[in-house]
Amino acid sequence: MSFFAYKGGEMHAEGVALAVIAAQVGTPFYCYSAGALRAGWQEFADAIKGMKASVAYAMKANSNLAVIRLFGEMGAGADIVSVGEMKRALAAGIPAQRIIYSGVGKKPSELMAALEAGVGQINVESSAELETLNAVAGQLGLKADITIRVNPDVDAKTHAKITTGRKENKFGIDIDLAREAFALAGRLPNLNVVGVAMHIGSQLTSLTPYRDAIVRVRELIGQLREDGHSIERFDIGGGLGIVYADEKPPSIAEFMAVVARETEGLGCELSFEPGRRLVGEAGVLVGEVILVKPGSAKTFVIVDAAMNDLIRPTLYEAWHDILPVRQPRPDAATIRCDIVGPICESGDFLAQNRDLPPLVAGDLVMVRSAGAYGAVMASSYNSRPLAPEVMVDGTRFAVTRPRPTVEDMISAERLPPWMEPKKA
Numbered sequence: 001m002s003f004f005a006y007k008g009g010e011m012h013a014e015g016v017a018l019a020v021i022a023a024q025v026g027t028p029f030y031c032y033s034a035g036a037l038r039a040g041w042q043e044f045a046d047a048i049k050g051m052k053a054s055v056a057y058a059m060k061a062n063s064n065l066a067v068i069r070l071f072g073e074m075g076a077g078a079d080i081v082s083v084g085e086m087k088r089a090l091a092a093g094i095p096a097q098r099i100i101y102s103g104v105g106k107k108p109s110e111l112m113a114a115l116e117a118g119v120g121q122i123n124v125e126s127s128a129e130l131e132t133l134n135a136v137a138g139q140l141g142l143k144a145d146i147t148i149r150v151n152p153d154v155d156a157k158t159h160a161k162i163t164t165g166r167k168e169n170k171f172g173i174d175i176d177l178a179r180e181a182f183a184l185a186g187r188l189p190n191l192n193v194v195g196v197a198m199h200i201g202s203q204l205t206s207l208t209p210y211r212d213a214i215v216r217v218r219e220l221i222g223q224l225r226e227d228g229h230s231i232e233r234f235d236i237g238g239g240l241g242i243v244y245a246d247e248k249p250p251s252i253a254e255f256m257a258v259v260a261r262e263t264e265g266l267g268c269e270l271s272f273e274p275g276r277r278l279v280g281e282a283g284v285l286v287g288e289v290i291l292v293k294p295g296s297a298k299t300f301v302i303v304d305a306a307m308n309d310l311i312r313p314t315l316y317e318a319w320h321d322i323l324p325v326r327q328p329r330p331d332a333a334t335i336r337c338d339i340v341g342p343i344c345e346s347g348d349f350l351a352q353n354r355d356l357p358p359l360v361a362g363d364l365v366m367v368r369s370a371g372a373y374g375a376v377m378a379s380s381y382n383s384r385p386l387a388p389e390v391m392v393d394g395t396r397f398a399v400t401r402p403r404p405t406v407e408d409m410i411s412a413e414r415l416p417p418w419m420e421p422k423k424a
C-alpha cells in the first residue's frame, strides 16, 4: 500500500492533499505518514514474533517527537547517540530501560547523565571508554550493563560515507582486539558485560554482509564464553536499506530468517537498531517552484527547498525521486532539468539531469524517501529557517515542529557586551 499517491490528480499523503498542507503551512515542509510509520514498525514486530528479540528505533534517522512517540507507543525502544537524543526519547515517552546508548565519543558527563537516567544498555566502543564508564559508574555507586561493540571488518557494499564495519572506520573495537577489551571489562568492578554489539553500515540492500558479520561475531562469542564471559545479548545494529530509485532491499522477514538461522543455538537475546528502514519511505519533502531558468546546457528549476533542508543529494550523491504534486497528464512531454535550491553553492541541488514534465513558478514538487536523515540533518545555512515537520494520520494532519521565524533565530543570538548599542 502506498501512503503517498495521486488521487483526483493531486498528490496525497494518506487522505490529505499535499497542496492543502502547503497552503496552510507554507513551503518547504516535511510530511510524515503515520500509517507508513506504523506499517514499517509492524513489519519488524511480525518478523520477530516468537524470537527473543527487541527493536530500538535509531532515532538519529528522524528525531521528530511525534515520530518517536508513535514508535514508543507500539513498544519500540530507542537507539541513541547523544544525551540530547536521550532527552528527546524520554520526552517522547520511551522508558529509559528500553534505551540503547551507542557512539564512539561519549563524554564522562554524558555517560553520567545516561546512568543517572537509568538507560538500559550502553554500547561501549573503545577500551578508553570502558575505563571512563567504570569510573563514572563507581562515582554513582552502581554497576553499568554494557555490551561491547565490535568492528567485524566486513564490507557493507554501501556508500563509503555510511559504511561503519570496516577496520578503517572509527566504529567499534577491532574484532581482532575484542578479547582483550572484554578481558579488561571483566576486570573493571563497576561494569556488567552482558553482550556484544555490531552495526556494519547504512542503506544495505544485500543480506550477505550481515551474514558474514554475524558469522564472525558468532565465532567471537564462542571464544568469549571460553574466556569465562557470560554473553547473553547480541545487538545486530541497524542499516537495512530502502527504495530510493530501483533498489531491491530484502523484506524484514527475509532479513530475520537469515539472522535467526545464523544465530541459532547461540542462546542470545537479540536486539536490532533500525533507523532509515522505519522512517525513510514514510516521509517526503515538499517545495514550491520559485522560477524556471532555461540555459543552453540545461534548464534549472529553482525551488524553495534546498541543500540545507535535504543534504543527502549533495553529500552522498544520493538519488531521490521527485514528482510534481499536481499529477502530470500521461502524455505530457518532459524536459531535462536540474532541481536546485536558492543557496549560494553549486552543490545546492536536489536532483540533476532529471526528466520532468515542464514546471512553472508556483508548482509544488515532492521529494520522495526523505523521512530518514532529512530534517535531522538540516541546517539554517543562508539564514533559512528549518523546514517545519507535519504528520498526517488518515484525514488529519498536524504541524509537529513549526517553522521558526528569522526574528526568533536572530533574537536567540547575543552581541558581545562591547558591541551592544550605546545607551543614549
Ligand SMILES: Cc1ncc(COP(=O)(O)O)c(C=O)c1O
Pocket (backbone or CB within 6 Å): 058, 061, 079, 102, 103, 164, 199, 201, 202, 203, 237, 238, 239, 240, 273, 274, 275, 276, 277
Ligand atoms: C550504532 C547505530 N545503530 C543504528 C544505526 C541506524 O542505521 P540505519 O538508519 O541505517 O538503520 C546507525 C546509523 O548508521 C548506527 O550508527
Ligand SMILES: N[C@@H](CCCC[NH3+])C(=O)O
Pocket (backbone or CB within 6 Å): 060, 162, 202, 203, 312, 316, 372, 373
Ligand atoms: N546520514 C546517512 C546515514 C548515516 C547513518 C548513521 N550512522 C544518510 O543519509 O544516508
